[in-house]
Amino acid sequence: MATATKRDVILLNYSESGQVTVQTKDEDRFVMTAQKAVEACQEHKRQSEAIKFFKQNFLTPIRRWCVAHSESIKGCYVPPPNGCLEVFVIGNAEVYDTKLSRELSELELTLADGGWHVSMMLIPDCPEETLRAYFSPDGAIEVYAESEPASQQGEV
């Protein structure tokens, strides 16, 4: 704005009663700017609500499931979707836990009922470098990890 002049900016008049009026010559430009500002606010509100919905209806049920199965799992991660939404659950047994997997399937179906068609993969305990074959930790959401600090063991 350092180079803006009084001709560039849109001038408003503020009355004592709280009314805001635009100088006639600036009305068109005001509408354009105001519309963009309103759209930006609406988009921000939509995104905020969508993120809140994602936390409450997607992450929280997964987190609860992880806590309930904490004796069998080491971690749970949601990487940035690449085509489809995926969740990776890391078991703490080296052998594929068929019982745990079926319980994960039930969670997947529950999420699907809520409109979240997600693919959940159970990965048996393996070296960390092997996990990178399935997802990159960069940007992945850690929904659960064993031995979390007490302050992080609450809800999402």
Added chain:
Amino acid sequence: MPNRSQHRNKAKSNRDFLATISPDHLPWTAVAAFYTAVHLVESLRAAENDHSESHGDRNAYVQSNHRVIHGAFRDLYNASRLARYHGNADFHRAFPDSMVIDTIVGVWLVEVEKYVDGRLGST
């Protein structure tokens, strides 16, 4: 896109191939078992004049329409991915040899086969 019959033929071909895989290459048994199941599920979808666009789309179809086999189908998918992306030693720790034959093929694939046979007939 292939029709129901073509998918069933492909499933049978994969099943026949699966039986020829050497015990030295059991990860491929898991892969063949999954792709047998893929064509069985696609035969169900083809019967509705539809087909899957991706693994995620197919999984969503099973979630919504064939929940009874969702667990088995998902396990086959997981085992197939582990077979392809785990090192051989890690895969064999996750799926000891007997588990590949008895569980992946003997339980999960058979569960999908029986379900599809029940829906579409065994031919």
